[in-house]
Amino acid sequence: MTQLSPHFFGSLLVPVGQTIGMACAGMLLALVIGIPLAIAVATRAPGARAIAAGLSALRAIPDLTLAILAVVLLGLGPAAGIAALAVFYTAMVGKVSAELLLAAPVPPVDALRATGSGRVGLATFGLIPAMLPDLLSFGMYAFECAMRASIIVGAVGAGGIGTELVGAINALDYARAAAIIVVLVALIAAVDTFGIAVRRYPRTGFVLLAIGVLTLWIDRPQLFALSHAFVTFAKMLPPQLSLPELGALPRLLWETAAIAVVGTALGALLGFAFGLVCARNIVPFAVVALVRRVLDTARAIPEVVWGLILVVSVGIGPLAGILALGLHSGGVLGKLYAEAFENVDRPPVLSIAATGASKLSTVGFAIVPLAWRTLGVHTLFRLEWNVRAAAVVGMIGAGGIGQALFLSQQLFFYKAMAAYVLITWAIVLAFDAFGERARAARLSAEGGRPRRRSGRTRARSRTRSSDRSLCDGSAGTGRFRERPPFEGRAAPSASARRSGARKSRRSASRSMPPNASARYPSRRRTSPVPRAP
Amino acid sequence: MIVLDEVVVRYPGAQRPAVDGASLLVKTGESVALVGPSGSGKTTLLRAINRLVPITSGTILVDGVAVESLQDKALRALRTRLAMIAQHHDLVDRLRVHQNVMAGALGRWSSLHALRYLAFPLRGELDEARNALARVGIAEKLRAPTSALSGGERQRVAIARALVQQPHAILADEPIASLDPELAEQIVALLTTLAKESGIALICSLHQVQFADRYFDQIVRLEGGRLERLKSSVA
Structure with a gap:
């Protein structure tokens, strides 16, 4: 157990510091670039549509794919991680902040406009102050996501504790790897706790910015080694695959899709079983507390880290990917399903219980059917996320297109690598579009629900979907996690998109659809009637 | 037979009791209308009878058994004997009509039997559901999705579920509150x-009192938690 000596933990201080620094620096750059872009979109500056479209498109490249590109362009080390996180979170911050700003209330902004204020004035005196609580809450949420991403980008050589972990596993030093995983889970828990503190005392957030500035300063030589980056980038053009690679492509795509679908199915099964035994209205609190800790742990370990562990234990190939996605998704879905079970409408449950039904019968006849729709929505979101994750876990040896991408990088086949990046991007874009359509179709098929909601609510619902697809919905405790997702989020229709900023703002004063509270009853809803045994 | 003797129900933190010393005798096959304004304690009294709400003092006897002493299996058995029809009929929309109707049988089915029925209902069980629906006049809705029913049909399904329960008594909590007058009278x-x-005892709380005299053996009025007899079965 020499691996667990104080010296060992001391040796992890630098990688842990790098991981935190990468997240802070990446987020700092994302804020510096993303917020002005969001303001440009929200104030309808020239080219706003192009910016919005660009941000949406950029969002679809998985973080680990960006990291592998950054490692090639900037070399091994934290600078690559910072660059990957900066690009990824610029897209996220830009898009989500723009949607939040578009949802700001109209009259104060119109009053400012009437004074002849320019775009910057409108943003700094009107839009941002109006939406500051939402922006801060989202910012902290994004940081928690960035911290998780900062760990996993290390897996492809972008520095930090992720790189240490891969090193330990490659050296077959499993005791050291296990110790690093413990440190990693503790780090994620610490970030979540810090997130709560920042929400309560926003000024503590400046510490993160200071760390970001310091990290950027330390890594500036690598970050600005642009000539090397341009030369390498030129080697990727034009992206192309050889004939044997093209022949293998259908199998790779099939494998990636299978990892995503089967992994989600496994996660849904695990989530369903664990969700039932950690819903407070089904089992005693002691059991709930115990099972929730299990789910927290499964969720705290990112898919890539699960993948690293499983590649060692079950071998390289799609099975490791499926299990990795299944275990992590089981943790995420278990928590979301349990919340869905807890939030079901109580009167029908009471009426079934009043027939003298057993607990299990009540679950089967009332709680599960009542929660079914919500479970479906969560699972669909998860599938969307898992397509991304399936492409990503391949890079650590779990099969599919990610594995081909990683191999081509390792063998310096840059043209093939660029082609695989483009293919990954296309797959994720296609699945995002498919998810949007599936939700819209589901919504119109079920009928009777509003296809359009008020600007502010619409922005929030989109925010949530983006944060889910970007950070996998497993992080944090803030506002962006506490609310259940809006069921069946409608794809913004063409007319809604055309209607633009003013319409969104005009409707922002109606903050919730009239029947929203009925559909999303508060988790803390209590009945005035004391519970009988 | 249901006997209430000086029943008091006080919610934690409430200034006055929701039910304050209610006494009532309901014989087998007898129907009682419980009338009174909103918030007068009608729902609380009905829920106290099948122990969804604990009573503070007094006694409730159902078939000679004091309900406040019951736990677990005995409590389930009591609830099986007392069918509840709620104000908003409280059906599970995602289930089919026959599944909602046969939920009335859950008290006599094991959990495995119940789960098996959800996936593979047997012919005999479906016949039982059809018979119950026929008694309330909507046998053709057996396999319809519950969400597609009208207000009146939903209330009939809730009654069919109560019948399947083969209860000794039905506790109906404002079953006609959301229906138009014609449909309300039918129900x-x-x-x-x-x-x-x-031969089932019926205690039915009503907001509208216009039908009470025509259809019920006894009428009692609940106001501010206190019971007042308006029509007695003896009279």
Whole structure:
């Protein structure tokens, strides 16, 4: 157990510091670039549509794919991680902040406009102050996501504790790897706790910015080694695959899709079983507390880290990917399903219980059917996320297109690598579009629900979907996690998109659809009637 | 037979009791209308009878058994004997009509039997559901999705579920609150007739009192938690 000596933990201080620094620096750059872009979109500056479209498109490249590109362009080390996180979170911050700003209330902004204020004035005196609580809450949420991403980008050589972990596993030093995983889970828990503190005392957030500035300063030589980056980038053009690679492509795509679908199915099964035994209205609190800790742990370990562990234990190939996605998704879905079970409408449950039904019968006849729709929505979101994750876990040896991408990088086949990046991007874009359509179709098929909601609510619902697809919905405790997702989020229709900023703002004063509270009853809803045994 | 003796129900932190010293005797096959304004304690009293709400003092006897002493299996058995029809009929929309109706049988089915029925209902079980629906006049809705039913049909399904429960008594909590007057009278007539035919005691809380005199054996008024007898079965 020499691996667990104080010296060992001391040796992890630098990688842990790098991981935190990468997240802070990446987020700092994302804020510096993303917020002005969001303001440009929200104030309808020239080219706003192009910016919005660009941000949406950029969002679809998985973080680990960006990291592998950054490692090639900037070399091994934290600078690559910072660059990957900066690009990824610029897209996220830009898009989500723009949607939040578009949802700001109209009259104060119109009053400012009437004074002849320019775009910057409108943003700094009107839009941002109006939406500051939402922006801060989202910012902290994004940081928690960035911290998780900062760990996993290390897996492809972008520095930090992720790189240490891969090193330990490659050296077959499993005791050291296990110790690093413990440190990693503790780090994620610490970030979540810090997130709560920042929400309560926003000024503590400046510490993160200071760390970001310091990290950027330390890594500036690598970050600005642009000539090397341009030369390498030129080697990727034009992206192309050889004939044997093209022949293998259908199998790779099939494998990636299978990892995503089967992994989600496994996660849904695990989530369903664990969700039932950690819903407070089904089992005693002691059991709930115990099972929730299990789910927290499964969720705290990112898919890539699960993948690293499983590649060692079950071998390289799609099975490791499926299990990795299944275990992590089981943790995420278990928590979301349990919340869905807890939030079901109580009167029908009471009426079934009043027939003298057993607990299990009540679950089967009332709680599960009542929660079914919500479970479906969560699972669909998860599938969307898992397509991304399936492409990503391949890079650590779990099969599919990610594995081909990683191999081509390792063998310096840059043209093939660029082609695989483009293919990954296309797959994720296609699945995002498919998810949007599936939700819209589901919504119109079920009928009777509003296809359009008020600007502010619409922005929030989109925010949530983006944060889910970007950070996998497993992080944090803030506002962006506490609310259940809006069921069946409608794809913004063409007319809604055309209607633009003013319409969104005009409707922002109606903050919730009239029947929203009925559909999303508060988790803390209590009945005035004391519970009988 | 249901006997209430000086029943008091006080919610934690409430200034005055929701039910304050209610006494009532309901014989087998007898129907009682419980009338009174909103918030007068009607729902609380009905929930106290099948122990969904604990009583503070007094006694409730159902078939000679004091309900406040019951736990676990005995409590489930009590609830099986007392069918509850709620104000908003409280059906599970995602289930089919026959599944909602056969939920009335859950008290006598094991958990495995119940789960098996959800996936593979047997012919005999479906026949039982069809018969119950036929008694309330909507046998053709057996396999319909519950969400597609009208307000009146939903209330009939809730009554069919109560019948499947083969109860000794039905506790109906404002079953006609959301129905138009014509439909409301149909439902009250159906409920009281079925109860009489099957020898089931019926306690039905009503907001509208216009049908009470015509259809019920006893009428009691609940106001501010206190019971007042308006029509007695003896009279």
